[in-house]
Amino acid sequence: MRTGTANLPLHGGKCPPWLFERMVKMSRALIEVMVVESGPDGILARLADPFWFQALGCVLGFDWHSSGLTTTVCGALKEALRDRAGQLGLFVAGGKGKTSRQTPGEILAIGEKFPLARDPQELVFASKMAAKVDNAAVQDGYQLYHHTFFFTSSGQWAIIQQGMNETTRWARRYHWLSTTVKDFVCEPHTAVCCDYRGETLNLVALESDPARKVIAELAREKPENLLRDLTRLQQDALNLPARHRVELADLNPARLHRVLLKSYERQPENFAALVVTEGVGPKALRALSLLSELAYGTPPSFRDPARFSFAHGGKDGHPYPVDRATYDHSIAFLEKALAESRLGRQEKIEAFRRLGRWPRHAF
Numbered sequence: 001m002r003t004g005t006a007n008l009p010l011h012g013g014k015c016p017p018w019l020f021e022r023m024v025k026m027s028r029a030l031i032e033v034m035v036v037e038s039g040p041d042g043i044l045a046r047l048a049d050p051f052w053f054q055a056l057g058c059v060l061g062f063d064w065h066s067s068g069l070t071t072t073v074c075g076a077l078k079e080a081l082r083d084r085a086g087q088l089g090l091f092v093a094g095g096k097g098k099t100s101r102q103t104p105g106e107i108l109a110i111g112e113k114f115p116l117a118r119d120p121q122e123l124v125f126a127s128k129m130a131a132k133v134d135n136a137a138v139q140d141g142y143q144l145y146h147h148t149f150f151f152t153s154s155g156q157w158a159i160i161q162q163g164m165n166e167t168t169r170w171a172r173r174y175h176w177l178s179t180t181v182k183d184f185v186c187e188p189h190t191a192v193c194c195d196y197r198g199e200t201l202n203l204v205a206l207e208s209d210p211a212r213k214v215i216a217e218l219a220r221e222k223p224e225n226l227l228r229d230l231t232r233l234q235q236d237a238l239n240l241p242a243r244h245r246v247e248l249a250d251l252n253p254a255r256l257h258r259v260l261l262k263s264y265e266r267q268p269e270n271f272a273a274l275v276v277t278e279g280v281g282p283k284a285l286r287a288l289s290l291l292s293e294l295a296y297g298t299p300p301s302f303r304d305p306a307r308f309s310f311a312h313g314g315k316d317g318h319p320y321p322v323d324r325a326t327y328d329h330s331i332a333f334l335e336k337a338l339a340e341s342r343l344g345r346q347e348k349i350e351a352f353r354r355l356g357r358w359p360r361h362a363f
Contacts, residue, residue, distance in 0.1 A: 015072045022331065023060040023072070028080035029334035030059075031088065036341065040090040044158040047150055048177035053160065067171035070162045071096045074148040086114050089153035094127070100147035100161075103127050107149065118155025125276075129184045130159045131273050134174045137185065137281045139201040141165045142172040185272045186214060203271075203285060203300050211300040212271035214292040215285070220267050221259035230287055247357045260284065 006187030034043050046052045057069040060076065077091040085091045091114070093106035094218075104124045127149045135144045142163030151157040160178035174189060181188045184203050201206060218226060247361075258279070268274040275285075293299040 015068070019061055020072070020076060022328070023076040024079045025331045027076045028084065029331055029338065031077070031080060031090065032084070032338050033334060035088050035090065036308065039255040040088060040152040041154060041156050043090060044150055044156055044177060047158045047160060047177045050173065050175055050341065053175070057258055067162065067164070069194065070160065071146050072175050074146070078148070091151050092148065094147045094148045100145070103149050111346040111347070114153065114351060116153055116155060120363045123151055123157060126157055127159065128224060129272070129276055130176050133184060133188065133204055136280070136285050137275055139282050139286065140172065141167065157232065163350055185275060203289060203301060208300045209237040209318055210298040211292045214276050214298045216268055218259070218288050218292065223257050223263065225265055226260055227257060230354060288320065346358070
């Protein structure tokens with residue numbers, strides 16, 4: 001993956017209706033052209049590329065450096081594909097806030113309506129696992145509030161989700177792609193985009209593998225034993241090394257008992273099974289990672305997984321206001337090119353293809 005920088009400050013306000021309507025039309029036309037060129041699976045690969053996704057938001061006229069680019073572009077794509085998904089073999093579930101929690105139901109509903117090469121339950125598992133990893137296994141101060149799940153008839157998928165840090169007012173975007181995920185709990189991301197970095201507990205880093213194994217073993221222990229050790233650690237907190245990023249004061253043994261009891265009853269065979277256990281969240285994993293390091297000498301990684309991206313935009317007038325006439329002309333060009341291609345006339349599509357191959361140094 002390429003690298004650069006992506007600032008995603010939190011901005012107030014909403015996307016004006018006149019712009020969102022055009023974003024939907026432009027998205028629909030672009031997606032249809034791209035399906036002709038690379039198929040629906042090719043679109044997933046682009047969505048998983050933070051550079052391409054940021055550039056898409058700029059083409060659609062959204063504010064180039066706002067966290068709202070992620071949620072609004074995903075929303076426009078979902079609306080654009082609402083009536084074309086079955087025809088194109090590309091589907092979208094999830095969204096922002098409460099809508100993100102509807103993702104499993106939406107995936108299953110699509111699976112009932114359209115033939116998929118993969119069991120919809122497998123797609124639901126991928127959606128839930130990605131959300132748990134970025135919200136609990138990677139602890140960087142960002143609380144997830146957006147989760148969009150893209151998938152194709154062939155069963156491939158891409159995920160774009162975003163977290164917010166209430167203290168710093170910065171957002172962090174996480175990209176996933178099924179073809180690059182060999183293991184959900186070991187270096188699974190295609191990219192993580194943010195320019196503000198704090199201290200990160202990264203339980204999915206490659207170097208965290210020993211810690212993951214010990215944490216899974218600890219989760220199979222009786223809760224009383226773990227809570228006794230945790231209480232002892234808190235009493236001896238002053239002996240902790242200064243570099244340690246986990247705050248023992250944040251961990252309440254009494255409150256952890258119920259969660260640890262669930263993991264003990266389930267007896268998760270590995271770290272991945274522990275992560276998807278209901279009720280096992282950031283604090284439980286933080287407590288187990290502490291015990292893993294201090295009792296067994298297997299420290300987790302604190303390496304930040306972020307990768308970076310950049311692009312330009314225009315909703316807020318930077319670098320210039322959205323030119324509605326030009327926007328409408330672009331939509332009309334794409335729609336006409338698609339209509340003519342369906343009739344066997346490929347001139348405009350071929351011109352569009354040549355433009356895509358234009359050398360970057362020419363600009």
